[in-house]
Amino acid sequence: PRECNITQEWKINADLSPTAPKRVKESANTNLLYEFNRRILMKLIDTYDYHAARTVAVLLRGLIQPEFMELLDAAILRSDAKFKDAQQKFRACGNENLMSGAVQTAEYFLLLDIYVKKEKYTDFLRAMTPFLLEILLAAVRTQFQMDMTRFMKPNSRTWDDRNQDLQNMIDLFDESSAYHAYPRPYKAKQIRGFVTSADLSNIIENKANPAQQRQLVNDTLKLRQDVEEKIRNLAAHTMNGVSALDIQRACSLGPMQLITLMKKYVRNYTDIPLTDEFLQSYQVMNDKLKSYL
Numbered sequence: 001p002r003e004c005n006i007t008q009e010w011k012i013n014a015d016l017s018p019t020a021p022k023r024v025k026e027s028a029n030t031n032l033l034y035e036f037n038r039r040i041l042m043k044l045i046d047t048y049d050y051h052a053a054r055t056v057a058v059l060l061r062g063l064i065q066p067e068f069m070e071l072l073d074a075a076i077l078r079s080d081a082k083f084k085d086a087q088q089k090f091r092a093c094g095n096e097n098l099m100s101g102a103v104q105t106a107e108y109f110l111l112l113d114i115y116v117k118k119e120k121y122t123d124f125l126r127a128m129t130p131f132l133l134e135i136l137l138a139a140v141r142t143q144f145q146m147d148m149t150r151f152m153k154p155n156s157r158t159w160d161d162r163n164q165d166l167q168n169m170i171d172l173f174d175e176s177s178a179y180h181a182y183p184r185p186y187k188a189k190q191i192r193g194f195v196t197s198a199d200l201s202n203i204i205e206n207k208a209n210p211a212q213q214r215q216l217v218n219d220t221l222k223l224r225q226d227v228e229e230k231i232r233n234l235a236a237h238t239m240n241g242v243s244a245l246d247i248q249r250a251c252s253l254g255p256m257q258l259i260t261l262m263k264k265y266v267r268n269y270t271d272i273p274l275t276d277e278f279l280q281s282y283q284v285m286n287d288k289l290k291s292y293l
Contacts, residue, residue: 038293065292075285078090078099078107078285113279116255119244122241132228140200148195151163158195159194161192172206173199204216204217222261231250
């Protein structure tokens with residue numbers, strides 16, 4: 001056989017001619033890397049994993065629209081409970097309608113809902129107590145026209161024990177014998193320290209008209225005793241992750257049932273805007289993000 005001279009053969013290779021036909025058919029998709037990562041981004045957005053989505057998107061600089069990155073940054077701030085910063089970011093990128101006039105407590109409820117959807121039950125339990133405190137404050141304000149934050153230290157959820165008006169209301173912090181026959185109802189001796197769901201529950205008991213507002217009291221006690229107290233203990237006394245079954249065993253309600261219970265309480269007794277439209281706002285935001293891909 002003839003000895004092959006690679007250098008000589010390369011010079012006469014017909015495939016090097018500008019007019020030579022291409023032997024490999026080009027894919028209709030000119031960027032398989034983008035298509036692969038686009039599908040990953042879509043999945044991450046659908047599962048509310050905005051931080052991971054940003055990590056992937058950064059690898060695709062030059063292929064991702066700037067509008068996508070700006071809106072994704074707003075979504076990250078929102079899901080991190082940085083609500084004021086998020087609103088400013090939404091406004092700056094021309095998507096103010098995706099988070100317009102947001103009420104912090106309502107936004108916080110959406111995060112609780114997302115924790116349940118992502119099965120992050122330990123985070124859900126630890127985030128419930130501050131939310132329940134806020135909706136009980138809203139119930140007292142809405143049902144009895146009492147703004148209890150006037151009796152707290154500025155920018156905190158701690159009672160201002162030097163406020164004489166607060167100390168004059170001490171009877172409102174006693175458990176009502178109408179709802180606590182056994183054991184002996186708790187009597188408040190002084191009001192100080194952190195605001196608790198028990199404090200606000202007792203105020204509702206003493207301010208409510210038993211003939212007209214008994215359901216309000218019963219629903220409040222359910223949140224306080226059957227949900228918050230049992231679940232708080234579950235979250236506080238374990239180093240292990242919490243499952244949906246653990247929650248069910250602790251309070252006889254599953255995570256989605258707890259979400260429904262809190263939503264009904266908010267809608268029935270407070271002025272916090274949890275409309276159906278608002279509850280879909282994350283889905284609308286996600287759809288907008290995906291439209292840029």
